[in-house]
Amino acid sequence: MNAPWPSRLWQRFARTRVGHSVFRVGLPHSNLERAQAMVSSFLLHVQPAKVNRHALRPTATLGLGLISLYLFFILTGTGVLLMFYYVPSTDRAYDAMKDLQFVVSAGLILRNMHRWAAHLMVLFVMLHLCRVFYTGAYKRPREFNWLIGTGLFLLTLGLSFTGYLLPWDQLAFWAITVGTSIAGYAPVVGPKLKYLLLGGNVVGQEALIRFYALHVIVLPGLAALGICIHLWRVRKDGGLARPDEPADSVQQIELSQLPTNKSYGLMELARGTTPQVGKNPEDEIFSWPHLIFRELLLFLAVVAVVLFLAVFWNAPLEQLANPIHPPNPAKAPWYFLGLQELVSYSAFWGGVVVPGLLVTVLVLLPYLDRGRAGVGRWFARERTVANTIFTVCLVVAIALTLIGSVFRGPNWSWQTPWQPPPAVVEGH
Amino acid sequence: MNEGPLHKFYGWFTGLSLLVGGLVVVAYYKDEFRSWKDYQRHFIQEEVRRATKPQQRALAEATPVQIRQIVLPELQRVDRCTTCHLAVEDSSYGGYPQPLAYHPQHDRHPFDKFGCTICHRGQGRATTMADAHGNVPHWDAPMLPLRYIQASCGQCHQAADNPAAPELARGSQVFEANGCRGCHKLGNSGGMVGPELDKVGARRSSEWLKKHFLTPAAVTPGSGMPPQKFSEPDLEAITLFMLSQTGESVPGFYASMKVIPSANEGRRLFQQKGCIACHAIGGQGGKIAPALDDVGLRRTPAWIVQHFRDPQSVSPGTVMPRFGFTEPEVRALTEFLVHLRDQQVALSLPSLMSPVERGREIYRKYGCAGCHGTDGKGGVPNPNAKTAQQVPALTYVADGYKKDEIKKLILNGQHEITPLDPKLPPPPLYMPAWRGTIADAEFDDLITYLFSLKPKGEDLGF
Numbered sequence: 001m002n003a004p005w006p007s008r009l010w011q012r013f014a015r016t017r018v019g020h021s022v023f024r025v026g027l028p029h030s031n032l033e034r035a036q037a038m039v040s041s042f043l044l045h046v047q048p049a050k051v052n053r054h055a056l057r058p059t060a061t062l063g064l065g066l067i068s069l070y071l072f073f074i075l076t077g078t079g080v081l082l083m084f085y086y087v088p089s090t091d092r093a094y095d096a097m098k099d100l101q102f103v104v105s106a107g108l109i110l111r112n113m114h115r116w117a118a119h120l121m122v123l124f125v126m127l128h129l130c131r132v133f134y135t136g137a138y139k140r141p142r143e144f145n146w147l148i149g150t151g152l153f154l155l156t157l158g159l160s161f162t163g164y165l166l167p168w169d170q171l172a173f174w175a176i177t178v179g180t181s182i183a184g185y186a187p188v189v190g191p192k193l194k195y196l197l198l199g200g201n202v203v204g205q206e207a208l209i210r211f212y213a214l215h216v217i218v219l220p221g222l223a224a225l226g227i228c229i230h231l232w233r234v235r236k237d238g239g240l241a242r243p244d245e246p247a248d249s250v251q252q253i254e255l256s257q258l259p260t261n262k263s264y265g266l267m268e269l270a271r272g273t274t275p276q277v278g279k280n281p282e283d284e285i286f287s288w289p290h291l292i293f294r295e296l297l298l299f300l301a302v303v304a305v306v307l308f309l310a311v312f313w314n315a316p317l318e319q320l321a322n323p324i325h326p327p328n329p330a331k332a333p334w335y336f337l338g339l340q341e342l343v344s345y346s347a348f349w350g351g352v353v354v355p356g357l358l359v360t361v362l363v364l365l366p367y368l369d370r371g372r373a374g375v376g377r378w379f380a381r382e383r384t385v386a387n388t389i390f391t392v393c394l395v396v397a398i399a400l401t402l403i404g405s406v407f408r409g410p411n412w413s414w415q416t417p418w419q420p421p422p423a424v425v426e427g428h
Numbered sequence: 429m430n431e432g433p434l435h436k437f438y439g440w441f442t443g444l445s446l447l448v449g450g451l452v453v454v455a456y457y458k459d460e461f462r463s464w465k466d467y468q469r470h471f472i473q474e475e476v477r478r479a480t481k482p483q484q485r486a487l488a489e490a491t492p493v494q495i496r497q498i499v500l501p502e503l504q505r506v507d508r509c510t511t512c513h514l515a516v517e518d519s520s521y522g523g524y525p526q527p528l529a530y531h532p533q534h535d536r537h538p539f540d541k542f543g544c545t546i547c548h549r550g551q552g553r554a555t556t557m558a559d560a561h562g563n564v565p566h567w568d569a570p571m572l573p574l575r576y577i578q579a580s581c582g583q584c585h586q587a588a589d590n591p592a593a594p595e596l597a598r599g600s601q602v603f604e605a606n607g608c609r610g611c612h613k614l615g616n617s618g619g620m621v622g623p624e625l626d627k628v629g630a631r632r633s634s635e636w637l638k639k640h641f642l643t644p645a646a647v648t649p650g651s652g653m654p655p656q657k658f659s660e661p662d663l664e665a666i667t668l669f670m671l672s673q674t675g676e677s678v679p680g681f682y683a684s685m686k687v688i689p690s691a692n693e694g695r696r697l698f699q700q701k702g703c704i705a706c707h708a709i710g711g712q713g714g715k716i717a718p719a720l721d722d723v724g725l726r727r728t729p730a731w732i733v734q735h736f737r738d739p740q741s742v743s744p745g746t747v748m749p750r751f752g753f754t755e756p757e758v759r760a761l762t763e764f765l766v767h768l769r770d771q772q773v774a775l776s777l778p779s780l781m782s783p784v785e786r787g788r789e790i791y792r793k794y795g796c797a798g799c800h801g802t803d804g805k806g807g808v809p810n811p812n813a814k815t816a817q818q819v820p821a822l823t824y825v826a827d828g829y830k831k832d833e834i835k836k837l838i839l840n841g842q843h844e845i846t847p848l849d850p851k852l853p854p855p856p857l858y859m860p861a862w863r864g865t866i867a868d869a870e871f872d873d874l875i876t877y878l879f880s881l882k883p884k885g886e887d888l889g890f
């Protein structure tokens with residue numbers, strides 16, 4: 001078989017003394033080597049040596065979680081580079097944006113990539129959440145991973161929101177002012193929470209330094225940890241949810257039920273879904289190269305999309321933040337515009353009750369919806385009720401976001417995007 | 429073998445790799461090839477072409493292509509204009525087309541101390557023409573058109589007496605003479621009928637301002653400001669003066685240059701510092717120290733300067749203290765004293781004026797003319813006011829009011845103006861309360877002036 005030239009090059013390198021010392025295995029030829037390629041590599045051993053055929057179908061997951069992970073990688077890389085130039089000071093932050101644009105080599109492209117990747121990550125984490133819902137993949141034994149997933153979703157929003165302030169332009173300043181005032185509507189804790197976030201009553205230097213610390217250390221650290229646990233749980237819970245999963249693959253072995261006159265190895269105490277349990281060898285194929293190559297392709301595609309956006313569209317940067325000149329209307333970041341639209345009807349119901357209820361239901365979902373039917377299949381017939389409720393919520397959320405972002409003009413009045421903006425009257 | 433071949437993906441792999449590679453190339457191209465580099469290469473070529481000696485030529489050829497910037501920490505600016513405008517300091521480039529033109533007359537404002545954008549505005553950090561000249565969205569300070577450049581002088585220097593910025597001085601005079609201050613606050617004084625003007629130059633363009641002066645309601649719907657009938661030069665001058673009001677607070681060194689040493693400024697200082705308490709001019713003032721009417725004849729300017737710096741050094745045993753004037757203040761005061769023999773300079777000292785003259789100055793100072801017209805002649809429209817849809821003239825104040833009554837009216841103002849037709853919107857202009865603004869000591873002179881407005885001999889017929 002004539003391998004393509006990159007494979008041959010790789011093979012040649014892996015056979016050298018240095019190459020062998022690093023990778024141990026060259027390009028695998030036998031199934032044993034294929035398993036070794038995965039297991040003996042630190043970066044690859046997170047994934048199993050063999051995966052279920054179902055997981056490789058593009059329609060199984062649409063790769064949404066992996067895309068989110070890649071975007072997180074891109075954001076970390078570009079973010080670290082941006083940190084070399086950024087100064088979290090109200091005097092210098094905006095200037096740093098201008099310097100990135102005008103004098104730093106590749107500065108603008110880095111900022112663009114970071115910005116667009118951040119928006120995409122919010123979007124794809126949301127899509128990933130929808131996918132998990134519609135395929136019923138949050139059900140036992142994956143309840144806790146859903147919990148971690150919702151945590152990661154909120155962390156993603158937090159990351160994007162804290163990053164939004166850092167350019168210190170009008171867009172940043174007023175979006176955060178609006179966003180944090182929505183947080184202030186919460187009963188009892190709201191005002192305290194807002195004060196804690198901002199380090200004061202208004203957005204200023206204290207808020208900037210807090211958002212910066214949250215954005216570059218606290219939230220990414222938590223997110224990285226959460227992602228690790230999330231991925232680990234995917235394996236521990238028996239890989240991706242799939243329709244033909246044996247229903248009894250999850251049995252908890254109670255330690256107290258074990259005879260005490262025997263010592264156990266770890267593998268005997270592990271849960272039922274170790275790689276050997278409930279898996280038909282016929283359905284398993286080697287991760288190397290089938291999974292790895294698909295993952296590589298997806299990575300290239302994600303990089304291509306982010307680069308494409310970054311090359312042709314600049315990240316927005318408005319005037320320097322000016323606390324006495326609010327834009328009209330002042331809008332929160334797009335993913336909070338549905339919320340802002342709700343708040344415009346009623347601060348209490350729209351800002352507290354509805355989003356609070358939604359987040360609570362989202363977090364508790366696997367413990368509320370305990371049916372075992374329809375796992376691993378899209379829009380399973382058995383789950384029509386759940387899917388309908390979810391779809392209605394989703395459509396309403398999208399509609400509200402759309403209204404908030406496109407159909408709202410000065411003073412939050414109704415305005416169609418195709419009608420000319422009303423003349424701004426400046427009274428005396 | 430249960431593993432499907434990967435061949436179907438090789439095309440995808442190649443395509444995506446090429447796409448990513450291509451995008452990296454495009455990104456690199458956009459990042460690397462910037463217009464300022466072309467301008468610099470052009471400049472280097474020009475330098476090489478003009479070189480006469482081999483060393484010059486070698487030096488020119490070795491000029492690196494790099495960002496040039498003037499860092500001004502005090503002004504919180506970084507001006508990269510010289511990245512493209514490379515020859516601003518080289519007079520041999522006089523008359524060259526931009527961006528290589530020479531910038532004349534920069535000896536008093538050296539670039540390394542002032543940069544460019546403090547006068548020209550625009551975006552100093554930017555390195556593309558559209559961005560740097562500020563003609564882009566989200567940049568509020570586009571470059572000031574050259575015919576309004578004197579507006580920038582007003583950021584550091586006083587507008588009224590600036591011999592180097594006559595247009596600015598004229599604008600300031602137009603502002604005061606037309607009583608704009610009566611309705612608009614500027615600096616620390618002015619009425620509250622219209623908006624404050626302290627930062628108007630940073631918010632408005634020259635086009636907007638001009639349109640606004642001629643037909644205020646056209647650019648600000650509902651504005652009650654009467655249309656102004658400025659002559660063309662006055663219109664340009666007051667537009668320029670408005671553009672100078674940016675609210676930019678210049679720090680330290682720049683602020684210390686506020687005083688332009690002129691006789692007028694010296695006169696202002698002479699009043700303000702209370703020199704008249706000891707020194708008399710024209711028979712008015714203290715007798716403790718020598719009268720100063722002829723000081724310009726008795727002393728040289730150098731002596732006067734030294735006397736301000738350290739009185740004891742030129743006149744031992746004198747009681748005059750060291751006042752610690754700044755250098756520009758010393759020079760201004762000296763200028764004033766040297767020119768004291770000039771009647772014009774001396775007569776405009778308030779202590780030498782008649783009460784009516786002082787009153788006229790007060791009328792002018794608080795912008796009364798803005799509504800009541802020059803010399804109280806009226807004629808300023810106030811739509812729907814019962815008084816002939818105009819602000820009343822002040823010519824016959826002496827007949828209708830006693831001194832106490834007119835003082836009370838000025839102090840308390842008159843916020844409700846009787847409308848001609850109650851169904852129409854109320855008249856936009858009203859008399860603000862001047863309590864706390866016009867000093868108590870000024871009222872006597874002001875009222876004396878107002879009473880003097882009545883044409884002479886007219887009351888004979890009554």
